[in-house]
Amino acid sequence: MYRLFQSPLQAAWLLSSLLALALSISLTQGAVPLSVIQVYGTLIGILDDAYAQLVVIDIRLPRVILGCIVGAGLAIAGAAMQGLFRNPLADPGLVGVSSGAALAAVMIIVLGGTWLKQWTSFWGYFALPMAAFLGGLLVTAIIYRVSTRNGRTDVALMLLAGIAINAIAGAATGIMTYFASDEELRSLTFWTMGSLASANWTDVALSGFPILLACGLLPMFARPLNAFLMGENVTRHSGFDVKRMKRIVISLTALAVGAAVAVSGVIGFVGLVAPHLVRLLVGPDHRWVLPMSAVMGALLVVVSDMFARLVLSPAELPIGLMMAAFGGPFFLWLLLQQRARVGF
Amino acid sequence: MGLFSYGYYYSNEHVWGFNMLAAHNISLTLSGQTILKEVSFEAPEGALVAIMGPNGAGKSSLLKVLSGDFPTTLDQVALNGKRLSHWTDAALAQFRAVMPQSVQLNFAFTVEEVIEAGIRHPMPIAKRKAHILEMLAMFDVGHLHNRNYLTLSGGEQQRVQLARVLAQLEATSASETKYLLLDECTSSLDLSHQHQVFRVLKEWISTRRAGVVVVLHDLNLAAQYANAILLMDQGCVVEQGAVRDVLKPKTLSDVYRYPVQVIEHPAGWPLVIADVSA
Secondary structure (H helix, E strand, C coil), X not given: CCCCXXXXXXXXXXXXXXXXXXXXXXXXXXXXXXXXXXXXXXXXXXXXCHHHHHHHHHHHHHHHHHHHHHHHHHHHHHHHHXXXXXCCCCCCCCCCHHHHXXXXXXXXXXXXXXXXXXXXXXXXHHHHHXXXXXXXXXXXXHXXXXXXXXXXXXXXXXXXXXXXXXXXXXXXXXXXXXXCCHHHHHHHHHHHHCCCCCXXXXXXXXXXXXXXXXXXXXXXXXXHHHHHCCCHHHHXXXXXXXXXXXXXXXXXXXXXXXXXXXXXXXXXXXXXXXXXXXXXXXXXXXXXXXXXXXXXXXXXXXXHHHHHHHCCCCCCCCHHHHHHHHXXXXXXXXXXXXXXXXXX | CCCCCCCCCCCCCECCCCCEEEEEEEEEEECCEEEEEEEEEXXXXXXXXXXXXXXXXXXXXXXXXXXXXXXXXXXXXXXXXXXXXXXCHHHXXXXXXXXXXXXXXXXXXXXXXXXXXXXXXXXXXXXXXXXXXXXXXXXXXXXXXXXEHHHCXXXXXXXXXXXXXXXXXXXXXXXXXXXXXXXXXXXXXXXXXXXXXXXXXXXXXXXXXXXXXXXXXXXXHHHHHCCEEEEEECCEEEEEEEHXXXXXXXXXXXXXXXXXXXXXXXCCCEEEEECCCC
């Protein structure tokens, strides 16, 4: 048999336990040395230590939770996109959705006070996440439009369009750096490299709502997505409303990616690697792939972020860098294994 | 099989052709290329109709028109007396299933998951599993139910797809006459499995209120199993009717541009052979 787990439920339990373990370890690690007792004493409220309180409740806890949210959002978006494009290569980062969202965010940072003043005053605190969402949505729509003909997705076209969009977004982001002040420039670097370092409870609330929405709604489209893997016409003839499914899945994907990018910048590879790993465990059935990718993505981001904090402690690496440094070789290794398998 | 022989116009919703799949005066042009020209078609309940003709004759396009894949021709196709545009996808799926010529799949579904993915109708898990296994067994692929679909041979994949479309229709007890539209569903099958498939289809038609439309290349399979043949060439209907009336040496030689003889098989059906001596 070609799957690591015969029972998807077992795999789901394993992943959830690993995530819980990663979360509890991650809370004890950081630049400030705190003992396990200090951390958990503060967390459950039996220890009255103002300093530990500050570090654990206001810095570490929002950071790991944000890591979970962002990872889940990127991974479930990746899984849904791969279903929609009927191809395991579709990834929000690779096809330019993340960079589209990041460009929109960067535009708000740099031009928010001048050209885009109306936008920022209308949306207030939501100006940036809203822009990131629209940027992501626009790119997803363009990619889908360019690469799909007569209900078939041309993978080469999709990747080429992704390269073009990444180039355009990169150039536009580069141009923005010329207009940016010093402070804005630091923000820009944050968007392009990806980081959870500035995590706070506002970010958690801001990204939590849209990503939980996506995680809640996307699995409802698991069955049409399963049929969709055999083609658009097969899905329609099986009785699913394809147009509606595509519209909603594209919007939710863009929403999740936009929300993730809005609070953490561009973190690549999660959307590509997490669903792939889940398929190795339980196969391509979206009823399992979608929710389990979310858990897997959370796990990957929480673990990478922990290492990003530890490797050069007390300084820290951007998590995007971390993800690429470890995710890249790991993914290559996976692809080598793939040669012995048939299908994704 | 003249058009309008089974039903009558009487309202906008009920158009023509009760208990049949019918298409009226279909013309189709794709990027400047005429694909179909004034094609009319009907497949009544209880019949197996074969669409035949040389490569590029427009057989698959006609089947796509009949399955509603082209938005422009939706109003010229009627299913059980109502235009295709009248039905929702969900309603159609209960009594009409379509098997395309090829299914592109990149992901490693098991055979069972392939069948399940095509059934929208909710079923209790235990019943669903039994249903799927039963359908697979009908096409002699029951033993493969737990295999990676992508590791199957072309013929095995084809039989799994046949099981998928039949499973889709057998999952519901819709009161409508049911139809299977199959595009070259036996092209990769060996001799015995080709006949097995057609025996299953004939059996299905005779025990259900159902009709089958197949795009087919093998003239002798059609001669043996079809109730009617639609012979096409260059987007037009050349001949349409009972097997004996269509399978004539002159017609076939003209359409296929190759000398063809038709002799009588002892069991009583026309046997078509390419005339190598010519």
